[in-house]
Amino acid sequence: MDSPSPLERVLDAETKAAENPQDHRDELRLWLRLLTCTTLIEGEIRRRLRERFDVTLPRFDLMAQLDKAPDGLTLSALSKRMMVSNGNVTGLVERLVETGHVARRTSATDRRAQLISLTELGRAEFRTMAAAHEEWVAEMFAGLGRPPREDLMRLLGRTKSSVRAAITADI
Amino acid sequence: MDSPSPLERVLDAETKAAENPQDHRDELRLWLRLLTCTTLIEGEIRRRLRERFDVTLPRFDLMAQLDKAPDGLTLSALSKRMMVSNGNVTGLVERLVETGHVARRTSATDRRAQLISLTELGRAEFRTMAAAHEEWVAEMFAGLGRPPREDLMRLLGRTKSSVRAAITADI
DNA sequence: AGGAGATGTTTTAAGCTTAAAGTAATCCGG
DNA sequence: CCGGATTACTTTAAGCTTAAAACATCTCCT
Numbered sequence: 003m004d005s006p007s008p009l010e011r012v013l014d015a016e017t018k019a020a021e022n023p024q025d026h027r028d029e030l031r032l033w034l035r036l037l038t039c040t041t042l043i044e045g046e047i048r049r050r051l052r053e054r055f056d057v058t059l060p061r062f063d064l065m066a067q068l069d070k071a072p073d074g075l076t077l078s079a080l081s082k083r084m085m086v087s088n089g090n091v092t093g094l095v096e097r098l099v100e101t102g103h104v105a106r107r108t109s110a111t112d113r114r115a116q117l118i119s120l121t122e123l124g125r126a127e128f129r130t131m132a133a134a135h136e137e138w139v140a141e142m143f144a145g146l147g148r149p150p151r152e153d154l155m156r157l158l159g160r161t162k163s164s165v166r167a168a169i170t171a172d173i
Numbered sequence: 174m175d176s177p178s179p180l181e182r183v184l185d186a187e188t189k190a191a192e193n194p195q196d197h198r199d200e201l202r203l204w205l206r207l208l209t210c211t212t213l214i215e216g217e218i219r220r221r222l223r224e225r226f227d228v229t230l231p232r233f234d235l236m237a238q239l240d241k242a243p244d245g246l247t248l249s250a251l252s253k254r255m256m257v258s259n260g261n262v263t264g265l266v267e268r269l270v271e272t273g274h275v276a277r278r279t280s281a282t283d284r285r286a287q288l289i290s291l292t293e294l295g296r297a298e299f300r301t302m303a304a305a306h307e308e309w310v311a312e313m314f315a316g317l318g319r320p321p322r323e324d325l326m327r328l329l330g331r332t333k334s335s336v337r338a339a340i341t342a343d344i
Numbered sequence: 345a346g347g348a349g350a351t352g353t354t355t356t357a358a359g360c361t362t363a364a365a366g367t368a369a370t371c372c373g374g
Numbered sequence: 375c376c377g378g379a380t381t382a383c384t385t386t387a388a389g390c391t392t393a394a395a396a397c398a399t400c401t402c403c404t
Contacts, residue, residue, distance in 0.1 A: 028322065032322055033314070035329045036329055038256075043204060043208075046340050078351080088352080088354080089355075090392075097389085112400070136197045140197035143204070143336075145332075150328055151200065157317075158210050161317060165213045165316075166213065247382075248383060260363085264359085285383065286369090345404100350399100350402095351401090358393095360392100363387095364385100365384105367382100369381085370380080374377100
């Protein structure tokens, strides 16, 4: 355990009474604020996708992955990139096949695997939605100037590393 | 529209080719990184709550709100604070009543409303879980020093304002 | 070749989530 | 005090999500 630096003592004194070593309220507040930001943005994107394009966010996300992979992706690859379970992707693909946005073909080299790719319809619709989506996101971050956005980007990069380290540490 | 400052020109030149005014890839990347951080943390918390306490995150969240409100909360108040729909809360409360973690009583002043509060069991279990939860969160942010955490906190505060402004602007 | 283990996918059961519509009680202006 | 608007809550239908178990195919070792 490090003892607090002089700067930390000052900050402590400024913010509140002496801090005991077990207290992690600041980290908790940070997490709650992070969650609030994400929930707000995600909720608004969901709402607009639904309202203007009658599509759900998970379907949009799946199409986004396929748009970046012109040769198609297997269900496993999709599941890994989307950070969701395999069974989840099975259902999403099923519904997107029904609506004609994606197509499945069995892999030539592995009869277990299926390659999923966007249909022409799927690609065209996705491109339209993606353009609007990009505008929406930019609009929501517009209140932040460019330099703060870059600071935030950097700090979130460090956060991601920190979290991954904590997650993989206890496996 | 502002024309780019000298510093912005330098940054543009450093990062990639000349930027056209419609391009919002940076904001998109920022949003995706924010989402990744939240997804990672939230997924791990979900997993641990399930594994160690056999509880879901929504139930934990609901109990957290009740723990902060000793006199109980109506379903509407819960729904507002948790930022989820009314119907959602109806179901969560129903299941938590079944397991004996919360209790409902009709408001003395408004026969439509019900006040939900933690039972003794619910409060005891919540306190145990909350302590572990706080540790987990601290652990995941531990790779970040205190000053970067404070920077992040501040930037997320500005982000929240920016997003709220964008969301309420088009209502 | 044969079989163990790995990998790709689907199914199942349970729970979460929402929007929209429906029911019940309250509030408030006339 | 009465009727319309609002507020509190529930129900419904649809979709998302997961963990776990089941199934299919492949890989690789001997």
